[in-house]
Amino acid sequence: MSYSVGQVAGFAGVTVRTLHHYDGIGLLVPGERSGAGHRRYSDADLDRLQQILFYRELGFPLEEVAVLLDDPDADPRAHLRRRHEVLTVRIERLRKMAAAVEQAMEARRMGINLTPEEKFEVFGDFDPDAYEEEVQERWGNTDAYRQSQQRTASYSKEDWQRIQRESDELTRRFVGLMEAGEPADSEAAMDAAEAHRQEISRNYYECGHEMHTRLGDMCVTDERFTRNIDQAKPGLAAYMRDAFLANAVRYTS
Secondary structure, three states: OOOHHHHHHHHHHOOOHHHHHHHHHHOOOOOEEEEOOOOEHHHHHHHHHHHHHHHHHHHOHHHHHHHHHOOOOHEEEHHHHHHHHHHHHHHHHHHHHHHHHHHHHHHHHHHHOOHHHHHHHHHHOOOOHHHHHHHHHHHHOOOHHHHHHHHHOOOHHHHHHHHHHHHHHHHHHHHHHHHHHOOOOOOOHHHHHHHHHHHHHOOOOOOOOOHHHHHHHHHOOOOHHHEEEEEEEEHHHHHHHHHHHHHHHHHOO
């Protein structure tokens, strides 16, 4: 059997113009012609077209496709290996681009006016947007959440960098107290806890002592928080929880 150019275009999902081009450059020359000189494609031609489209899908230029199909010395495995390397790099680049776009979309939705590059510069490997859905489920209906959303909506990169510096300094302060052997209920540890509470109130929402103790409990009951906090020093999460509680008792007793 043989097929017209229109039929083959329909089978393969390509345009008639593409088939004419392949014929013109000698990549896919129809095996037959009708009495009127029209192109007629055989089953063997369809097999070749299938191979052409396979290599094109992988990104091979037409010149390389012709070599692969017609040069008896061509090594398809070597060509495919090289193309696989190129595609792997391209896929990784596209993955990063997609992730950056997603972060930009989430940042815009959350009101964090940072580019993906700025967010990485401020937060490093930690992605604050990754927990947004969970945060909304747990605290979306609270005044604290609404207040935090309203405040952070106007923060610039410099604001976030300042907040990150404050947070890092508090972490170093707690670590220093632990290493100095200060008990979690000592005046120095409670003062650090109070500074932590005030930092939250200043930058995010009004954080009372009761809420602060609940945050301390999360430091040890949620293994993600524990793992992240304890990177600075093993046991730091529990130490901070105890300091938060002692500080709350100091102010409410």
